[in-house]
Amino acid sequence: VSDQRLIDAFCTTPALAAHFSDASVLAAMLDFEAALAVVEGRAGVIPAAAAAAIAAAARDIDPAAIDVDAFIADARRSATPSIPLVSLLVERVRRVDPAAAAYVHWGATSQDVADTAIVLLLTRARPVLDADYTALTNDLTRLSDGHASTVMLGRTLMQPATPITFGLKAAVWSSNVWDGWSRLRAAIDAAATVQLGGASGSRAALGQDGRRIGVALAAELGLGEDAAPWHTRRGRLAHVAGTCAILSGALGKIARDVALLAQAEVGEVAVAGGGSSTMPQKRNPSGCAVALAASARVPGFVSSLLAGLVQEHERALGGWQLEWSALSDTVQATGAALAAVRETIASLEVFPDRMRANLDATGGTIFAERASLLLRAAVGRDGAETIVSRALARCRQPGVTFPAALAADADAVHALGAGRLSTLDRLDDDVAAAEQTRRELLHRS
Amino acid sequence: VSDQRLIDAFCTTPALAAHFSDASVLAAMLDFEAALAVVEGRAGVIPAAAAAAIAAAARDIDPAAIDVDAFIADARRSATPSIPLVSLLVERVRRVDPAAAAYVHWGATSQDVADTAIVLLLTRARPVLDADYTALTNDLTRLSDGHASTVMLGRTLMQPATPITFGLKAAVWSSNVWDGWSRLRAAIDAAATVQLGGASGSRAALGQDGRRIGVALAAELGLGEDAAPWHTRRGRLAHVAGTCAILSGALGKIARDVALLAQAEVGEVAVAGGGSSTMPQKRNPSGCAVALAASARVPGFVSSLLAGLVQEHERALGGWQLEWSALSDTVQATGAALAAVRETIASLEVFPDRMRANLDATGGTIFAERASLLLRAAVGRDGAETIVSRALARCRQPGVTFPAALAADADAVHALGAGRLSTLDRLDDDVAAAEQTRRELLHRS
């Protein structure tokens, strides 16, 4: 049985689907109940024998043997998966130690289970993302270092601008991904906080012991602890979602850039790609397609979760019940984009010659900014504009480059001297500037 | 094995989950390939024997026996589920008729399969929604008719306004749901159009036969036909999503209204409700919670699909690859809200006495508009305001109602006469007005 669904094929990865599977979800909820019993037993809040029986029963439940449809029907009936979970656990404890059944879920409320489970799931999914992140940035660093001197067109508003290096472009990609992942990793860590609020979020049922049990429970589960329950303080979860969107946006940007560079007419990179069902010659940038499709879903997931922050009173009606699915969707889609970009970059072929050819094909018009600044200093703004415009007009003729047109322009020669004009299209300064920026970006990320 | 996932428990129903399950998706794709072969065989575009072999092989594939993980991995590699589908079908055809394998997927492209499959899935899911819609509106009509004379507070900006009837409120709910479902049903019907565009959307591979094959394919699949392929004309699909959001908004409104009426302090309705994991007295409006959670996700799903409409060239990179999951999520969440509201309304208890008591508890201040209009006609705007304000101030004292305060106000008596004042709080006109509106609303829906 697969944890994935065909209709959602582009919105997850096998590893992430496993982390949000029924088995994982049930395990996380049972972990909460077991750990709660254990720490309450230790603290003398419930009998030690009951604690042991509950923990053992929780451990012995095989998630794969649960009737998921019945479980979900019960969850839907009560608007929380915690009700069927507690029923299940009570029934299993009862089998081995009827008295212990009294102490299952002691002092907790449904949302305590659900909230702790979702942060456990996020925490457990984190290494999957981290591994893909590390592989991707290693490849990007390698690409960037390897192409520190590979000159290519900078492109702005999808038109040729001034020269940069492919090393710089790869460094921008890397820096963007680093920024997104740094935020997301920190957001998950901050959200990894146990929930134990009890019925109305004041831990009243645990009396004086509330805070102490909370601290111990956090330690038992390897989670952080918030001095106060967070039933309607959802900023940390919203922040996880928001940072997923920043990361997935960074990934979408790489995917679009690669697809643009891989166009037949541009030809500056190639990717392993996927075939077509009917066109044998096709080598589609399918990793880019998957990354763009997955990342395009994230902002919508996030907007629902953000809209759901308007949560009523002590525990809400609707707003928090949507968070499980919204967070799971958000993290899985982000991870799908990450995996697709990682595979795309891992297979990326770079063609420096074609980069140079595309740069040369502009006929040197990309040096018009440089010419313009030099001329402005020499003959003022109007004079510079006149000369540059004239040269640009001339180089629309075949075979004439912009530097050549300038060199043939008496005013230009008079203003700058033939020597300076002859070096107009030297790329050294562009490469040096790109290299300085590239190093700053890579150094940080 | 369940078609549902625990983490998404509130975002679907068992019936809808089945309609978007791997088995359904595979079946829809195979239906396309089988029908294509059949009509091409009939038209002499491919050999009749090959057509029969392909159709038979497609029929014989057991979706439950597919290795879904491998299938999805292949789909991800090529950014389309059609590639592994065609591979699968070719392999099966080959087993029984090697020559026929040449004619699998003849003249079609990946997106033809995927697009036709998604509209088949929408079409097949429609009756599930229709059944819940019918049950819900039957209940709403029954409730509305039964409470045509049940007076209750109208509430605006969450404060008491003027009297209405519960019959009117239920009719508004019904009309809203009718409006949403009418739009959605029509949108699905309009979208139920076969896709057959070939590689670049011009059906070039089918030559002169393109249009004819398209018409026959539509008939074979029970779908409509668009004279031109719609690879990048996604308005119909976007419209399905948009209308889902209108319906789910209408459902969310009912859920919120019911939850507000079911508050302990209001107590005008009760629902079957769900229990709490720790508070035995609780009867939570869990159907409302599920409906609100599900419907709150829909606008976000829709926004991604709308953003994805910016689709490149003849078939896009990313924009259409996100539609399968976005449409599936949208329809399932809408259906989840619909089912939850249906169950909520089916169990709704209405308490007319409490409605009347809450109305009475306003101390008749809800008749201030009526008094104001009467007084304005008699003594002008300023005079009316003075008298009404005075009476409202007086009735802040315990035991004094607004009509009583007015009746004790010499200016008011002088202006309107004691007789007219004594009928100020008669509800007949309110009921009559509500009834007229109620009938209009129910008549239409």
Next chain:
Amino acid sequence: VSDQRLIDAFCTTPALAAHFSDASVLAAMLDFEAALAVVEGRAGVIPAAAAAAIAAAARDIDPAAIDVDAFIADARRSATPSIPLVSLLVERVRRVDPAAAAYVHWGATSQDVADTAIVLLLTRARPVLDADYTALTNDLTRLSDGHASTVMLGRTLMQPATPITFGLKAAVWSSNVWDGWSRLRAAIDAAATVQLGGASGSRAALGQDGRRIGVALAAELGLGEDAAPWHTRRGRLAHVAGTCAILSGALGKIARDVALLAQAEVGEVAVAGGGSSTMPQKRNPSGCAVALAASARVPGFVSSLLAGLVQEHERALGGWQLEWSALSDTVQATGAALAAVRETIASLEVFPDRMRANLDATGGTIFAERASLLLRAAVGRDGAETIVSRALARCRQPGVTFPAALAADADAVHALGAGRLSTLDRLDDDVAAAEQTRRELLHRS
């Protein structure tokens, strides 16, 4: 004074900004109050003299002379612009006919004014959109007709697919815009319905006359009439927003396609474009940038409006108060995208030679589908794949085209004959197929 704001420069047009300006908004609200008085006067619900005085006073108010900040402060205090509007009108009526002041806003509620005003604004903005739509589709039709035989690459997943014509591409653009505008126009027309519900949406204050006044008011304002008020039935407004997103998506698609075709390396079109602040050679597709920026905001606007459909009781708290700005933003951004695309297409230069050159630059690999189908019919699936793969491999060498490689392949010649192979790269059938589809698309739109 401008109706536009610099920070929102790309999200509106001068004409649309005027239609949603303070002056327009005030005029629409005053139109409601004047028309209400007029029809109530005619019906004998209020004195004829009062009606005349109110209508005259409303007409005499100069929107430009209003203290907007004070007006807005009052609107914010009461969560509705109708309160300051009624205050203003009462004060003006009072000046000329104190008794008439009693009858201002008779039987109506705040939302009646606000809802009627927004549909009046939508209705009045419609011709602005219509004019741009007409100009755009005229240009697209002209382009499509003029390039019915201009062969170009079809591109799927941003890679060369099979040949189409530019005429077909322009027809797809046109059809998409037609679809979007048809939906939006119809949606605005359907939404153009007067609101007159009174305090709780049952028109109780107008008693028996409610429906009659509603019908007359609609006629007076040139709007449609809904037999029942629609204070919380917002499907029609949501539909206007949703269809705006479908249209703006269609416009974004054109903008992205044009920008892709206008890339220096593709060079198949050029647009008038905008300059750069520092690079004199630049000719940026600025109309595409504006269209993409504007259209990218629409799905977010729509999602808020859809989320706001969950409206409490008889008139909501928050959900409808957001609609004015959300609808205004949606329509203006859609109109901004429309105007930008219209200008872009009006200035579009098409370069058939470059289209042909890019097609030729594929080395005929775009005929691999055709070869594949022919070969499959002759030698089966495996044989065809072997031959085509071999030819594709060969034509990776410089100077070798795919058709030439095939013609040099003994198996291919044996299978298809040299004659058939020699016509493999004829474009006639592609053009014919494109033309058939093109005509269907243009005929409809």
Next chain:
Amino acid sequence: VSDQRLIDAFCTTPALAAHFSDASVLAAMLDFEAALAVVEGRAGVIPAAAAAAIAAAARDIDPAAIDVDAFIADARRSATPSIPLVSLLVERVRRVDPAAAAYVHWGATSQDVADTAIVLLLTRARPVLDADYTALTNDLTRLSDGHASTVMLGRTLMQPATPITFGLKAAVWSSNVWDGWSRLRAAIDAAATVQLGGASGSRAALGQDGRRIGVALAAELGLGEDAAPWHTRRGRLAHVAGTCAILSGALGKIARDVALLAQAEVGEVAVAGGGSSTMPQKRNPSGCAVALAASARVPGFVSSLLAGLVQEHERALGGWQLEWSALSDTVQATGAALAAVRETIASLEVFPDRMRANLDATGGTIFAERASLLLRAAVGRDGAETIVSRALARCRQPGVTFPAALAADADAVHALGAGRLSTLDRLDDDVAAAEQTRRELLHRS
């Protein structure tokens, strides 16, 4: 002339509208150009005299005297407001020092101006938000402290749960707002980073001086400096938007809670409120309506900005051009919600008696959890459930409370003793637990 627009009345405040007005926007852009000239003059990159002339000319421009419509038309034509800005400045410099005109905007690109301007605007708007935040949290702290012992119903899923204090509820509100504002303040500070990338983001036009000029420019403008330009690294701006949504969600939650508590049937709080246009008795929670309307728009604004992160190459087509309006909308709507909630809380009246009465009206069923836990420890899970269910059933009869029903239940008395039962409804422990949590929350925020 107002900076506000009537149609957007609920989406901004006067102070924020001023900060994003044309005058502010122009000033911020001119500040960039002036500061750039000054630091380039100091560094010897441009002549000192030119720098002085440019700075003086920038200072002398009266934003109020600009033809905004023409300016915007030019901005739209070039897809950037920087083009008309540079034109304007060049023309003004030319008047006083023609030679200096050559050095306007030296080495910068359009996006450098636009990006620096938007972060200046965010930075300058920050104190407006801060002032409202401080006033709001001061009021919330005062409310919370003043009601540390005011017992009220905790409510979960919109039904009575267990007792809390109003002090705790206000502390949760405060903590949520603190969390949101802390995040937003930090996000604005981090985003307050100068942009100076030049044509392709490598500062090539400034050669060796690039980094040094960047550092000096940041200091001159009071902004931070990023070692590398961030033309397509938009994480910081996206983070500002995302955190706005977290804050506005926290504000929406307060608004909804207050509106729920202010319902006539609940009556636990009252707000200054706004009037109705037709119902004199109305005291609408209009601040809540405005806050909910404003905050409900934010997630949609954010989703567009997040979707726009997919930015092409070195400077994007569409993605960044939407950020100005999206960020301005986001911050203003968040600020509108903040101001509305601040005013609402400032006027909040709290009715402890009504809170107690509503609590008492539950008939003590809210102590069922407590009874249940006590009984479970005594007689096991099944026994406890039997006794509690029996008591809950009995107290459905009028006049019987749950504690009384338990006290009359022989099994309950046997299990717990009459003494323990008699203290079942003591609220001391609830208050103590709430107080502990309250202190933790307030201490932190």
